[in-house]
Amino acid sequence: MSTLGIWFVGARGSLATTATLGLHALAAGLTEAIGCVTEHPELDRRGLAGYDEVLVGGHDVVDTPLVKRAEELVAGGVVPQHLLRLVGDRLAATEHRLRHGVENAGTSGRGQRAEVERLARDIRAFGEEVDHVVVVDVSSTEQPYSPDDDTSSWSALRAAWEAGRAPLPASSVYACAALLADAAHAGFTPSTGIDLPALRQLAHQRAIPFAGCDGKTGETLVKSALAPMFATRALEVRSWTSVNLLGGGDGATLADPAAASSKTRAKRSGLDSMLGRPVDGPMHIDYVADLGDWKTAWDHVRFDGFLGTRMTMQFTWEGCDSTLAAPLVLDLARLLGRARAAGVLGPVPELGFFFKSPYDSDEHRLAQQWEALTRWSADCAARVERLTGEPDS
């Protein structure tokens, strides 16, 4: 087995802080791995890095100390107080591995290229300490971005930089840096990140695996379990309304309709795909400051049954976004780290289980995604075992 480095973009956010603190607690045997998919008995764990074999580093643009962020999470009921007390030292140690990121993507070609290289150096330096690095983007959701010719290939991108243009949005600056530092990449936000022809090409050239995008943790998760029920039972969904109330940093970002629109677009398209046609109904993401990291989602489904009978189903989901997402982020890093070792490269559609908008896959149904994940995981495990020659548990 090999050591793993997780490099968070947005390392001081709620999600990264929860994941970091949780990892330390797991490594110290202080908490159970609830919500960690990689602990599921159906998932082949051979060759995955142990929690005590993982180092954390990352970029952020704010300087609030990790421990301070963790205290805020304690106050918000996300993290139990006693855990913070017990892993405070480890958090402080991680603090030393955090670096300042890029506020925005730069305006000059030279500037953007330089930023990419600086970030890559940070990641490469971190990589010295571990066998594999996985960069996980958990920074604030960007506004929607429309790619142009400058990002249509790796050479076009370099040419654009030469010509003084700065075509990449910030999330893609980080993704590019990850690739140049030979790190795998997971895009947990709806931002563009690695999903540009230029960067996909670069990933192939450098034989690097990546996965994304936009973590599926709450209401969309439930949808991906429920919509197939309506579909296979041949019930006609006439409207599906979704309301998401959330506070916290993520909520504040999504209070901006432009940022929210990347989210709702993704949610809607998955639903339509599972139900086989466009479905009516509003979809709201609302910022309610008081809710903090807690999200309340209400969904209302109007469907018709036999002889046109009108029926409804509604559900309310009350979850803590950061603790729903944190274990998945650890899962993704462990799985991509091992995939790297197994020689997997390019987009990994089999990781679609984790995402609202899975790269290179139209499969949104949770059960089918689970089957694909477990099959792929067994396959990676076997390949790693063959390669390393060390039979592992």
Add this chain to the structure above:
Amino acid sequence: MSTLGIWFVGARGSLATTATLGLHALAAGLTEAIGCVTEHPELDRRGLAGYDEVLVGGHDVVDTPLVKRAEELVAGGVVPQHLLRLVGDRLAATEHRLRHGVENAGTSGRGQRAEVERLARDIRAFGEEVDHVVVVDVSSTEQPYSPDDDTSSWSALRAAWEAGRAPLPASSVYACAALLADAAHAGFTPSTGIDLPALRQLAHQRAIPFAGCDGKTGETLVKSALAPMFATRALEVRSWTSVNLLGGGDGATLADPAAASSKTRAKRSGLDSMLGRPVDGPMHIDYVADLGDWKTAWDHVRFDGFLGTRMTMQFTWEGCDSTLAAPLVLDLARLLGRARAAGVLGPVPELGFFFKSPYDSDEHRLAQQWEALTRWSADCAARVERLTGEPDS
């Protein structure tokens, strides 16, 4: 393709009446096949009887005319008025194929055997008009029944009759009659029906397929879609509370705690199996007369996430039981009719998709049941095609 006969036990109940009326409406092209699983594009329909190739007959112990029952369903908002007007004649024709059943299972051995034979004659006579008969039990749920040695084999059963004992509950009297009349059997209620060693043995001897038990139409259906989500996401369900409010004939029967207990036991065991361990939480079935055929179910799920965070999900399901169940009853009859033609015999676990307590299967997860069903369906379709030599759409 061959003609199909559906013989309902409980032919004048809400469910049977809705299914019969709906079948006539489908045959006449007056309604869409919403909720009919056999119309799903992923399900291989080759060799299934068309709606206009199906005849309905059945047993009941009350004499209320079908048209009267249908009018009550119109009044209760289950069936649209205009449909009843349009298929009233066909309903009246079906009326002539209904026979009086057995109130209870008889007390003397001779009496029970005679009842079985009388019922079998009714079914066999009906079978003259069609190629295959499927008996579908949609009668009132019986009280739980504990089998003894008398039903441990077909010869033991016959010996018991000889000795003057009457070991079968009513639902099994019907199932036995079905087998003696060479009809397939589907048990849509939680009653014992065919599920006794004696009758299973008889089914094998006579090479007859059967499926059951207890239609999965409402809250349990939703559970079978949602519970796997919690399981594969490694979220710890701490309690799952279920409340079912229903009126109608079925509600009145289940107001009797003894009858309700067959239902709740089945519901609970499926959930525990999907979640991998017993889960706390009450489960209520309440009779609320005013609700008629409409069922409201409320479920409350308390689960823990990463770091022990406490979260909840709740849903409310408002459905019309009879229109949820009716298309499934038609599906089961079509599928078992074709299975018969394909030479399938004994219990069909691949029909578990339709049931709360699938015979000979521990699989309660809806998505996995769907995969099994579609695979099996394609297999049957192919066998029928081979056997009949007629390529079919």
Add this chain to the structure above:
Amino acid sequence: MSTLGIWFVGARGSLATTATLGLHALAAGLTEAIGCVTEHPELDRRGLAGYDEVLVGGHDVVDTPLVKRAEELVAGGVVPQHLLRLVGDRLAATEHRLRHGVENAGTSGRGQRAEVERLARDIRAFGEEVDHVVVVDVSSTEQPYSPDDDTSSWSALRAAWEAGRAPLPASSVYACAALLADAAHAGFTPSTGIDLPALRQLAHQRAIPFAGCDGKTGETLVKSALAPMFATRALEVRSWTSVNLLGGGDGATLADPAAASSKTRAKRSGLDSMLGRPVDGPMHIDYVADLGDWKTAWDHVRFDGFLGTRMTMQFTWEGCDSTLAAPLVLDLARLLGRARAAGVLGPVPELGFFFKSPYDSDEHRLAQQWEALTRWSADCAARVERLTGEPDS
């Protein structure tokens, strides 16, 4: 007792059609007066017009026959089919008392004044048939309107007309016509209607009572019962989220954010007033075509208790807007008709029980509004009795 005429603005809308049909059914003794507040034992009914003493007329800008609209309501499950069959003749008779209204409020001063006069003539002609007329505005909600000096007094308004300006929005054109025709006025929509200094002055001059505005029938009704509970129990409401899904004509109108904003503003201010301070939380009105006249509202209340404990309450309301509003519209007409007879003039804050934004009252608490209503009603009853000298039941 005296005969009453109800003149609907928007006479062919869902609400007016339901109210008209329902009135005919009540007059014919074919339905119970469910939802009719004037039938409540605590409300003094002496002197109210009987249902068989009421005539209906009205304006609309579409020509769809009433019977056709009623058939649509039957199809939408708002009105039972058999009722329509039984009162079809009476509806056809009402058809003859409907007149074409004004599409918009006119652009020239002369045009607007002429319209007011034409409408007033229609109403006055109708008034020949009855003792008192109450004009009830149930037409589509207008976009918000900002009054200017031209409507600051009745003389300013006439001067503006002289000067060629047309300052009134359509709803106020109708209200002005009502006053000139000596009819009382009830504004059941959030539109401006009578609520302009010019028209209030005219109402006083002509000694005419009026009430408004915006019928309180669904989620706001529930709020006015629940918010006082939080307030008197000293629980701190931190956020109150409201989502309203509705189809139908009203839903289509409110799909326009400008029109919706009049509604949400009213809803919000009532809540803030009952809770004693501004409360956070989004408020949505969404058009979901499929829902027709049925409204589903979901409210989520986050409140703190002792020691800062975080608690929540949520409710879902599934109601039929037209049948919730129709009996109130009849109530208002009966009460205003009698108030007229009792010599009441100007705004009637005691009718606040019926409205989201009661004129001349800050009282939004339902229980207090009920007390005010019953007291006022008893007072009117007594006055009418004194005036007419006829002791009434």
Add this chain to the structure above:
Amino acid sequence: MSTLGIWFVGARGSLATTATLGLHALAAGLTEAIGCVTEHPELDRRGLAGYDEVLVGGHDVVDTPLVKRAEELVAGGVVPQHLLRLVGDRLAATEHRLRHGVENAGTSGRGQRAEVERLARDIRAFGEEVDHVVVVDVSSTEQPYSPDDDTSSWSALRAAWEAGRAPLPASSVYACAALLADAAHAGFTPSTGIDLPALRQLAHQRAIPFAGCDGKTGETLVKSALAPMFATRALEVRSWTSVNLLGGGDGATLADPAAASSKTRAKRSGLDSMLGRPVDGPMHIDYVADLGDWKTAWDHVRFDGFLGTRMTMQFTWEGCDSTLAAPLVLDLARLLGRARAAGVLGPVPELGFFFKSPYDSDEHRLAQQWEALTRWSADCAARVERLTGEPDS
């Protein structure tokens, strides 16, 4: 102003511990008085004891230290950790004022009388430290009890004791002791307590005020706000279903159907009275251990509107029982302490606002109870001011 002593029966229970800790926090200015009705601006507070003028003592039958119970409440998320740290000393001081109570009510007449006297001595001793004592029963709910002739008068009770009989249930033993110790009494549970002719007579003789019974804190509170809405709007409630899920000590007690039945009977009768007739629908109280002190209630209301249209409302209430009840317990003690000073005696129906089954009152409507409470409070305040001659804030 005078000092007040609160004597809790069940002093180590969740509710008493929360109230005690909260009182200390209020006295120290460490928390806001959220949920304290006596702080409402509409309630006349002149003459009420300040939080820093209140002492706590009490009986219980278990010996778990208060601080330990408080730690459990912290773990259950009922009480914030920092508060416990800050008032730990005060809690320890209160510990010294707790005495051992009576397990059950005794079996011999002599034994029961002796217990009453012993308990009365405890209370009287505590009373030395303060001006007025209010005994508040917050112990576990007893099984229903049927009074007989022995409790029909104070003399009959003494005669029964003489004759060797022990007719009082434990809650009444405490109530009797309270009266003999000249303390006012508040029955916050559904147990019999003071509500026997013998004890009511004694209260009158000794000129002591009392109030009860069964605190109205959750779902019944909501009902008392909502049911009047349906009633005054003349909507016909066809069924009202209530489900209460709760853990904690109270939940464990109520898991016993006999104990639960006292609760559900009270809840049902209030609803029927507000709606004017018996209403159908099940009412469940379920013990779900995992919920701890948190209660989730789901209510489903089916009602008809105009023309018989079928509508529904449902709500989910997620509250913390102990923090909902604790401030009310403090309110009751403060109000009864002042009532004592004002010379009030016997049952106080004006305190019905706090109870599910208010003594000597049929009024269950929250708004009307609020009016009665504020009026009575102003009256008491005025009387106390007159008596003491000291104008108070």
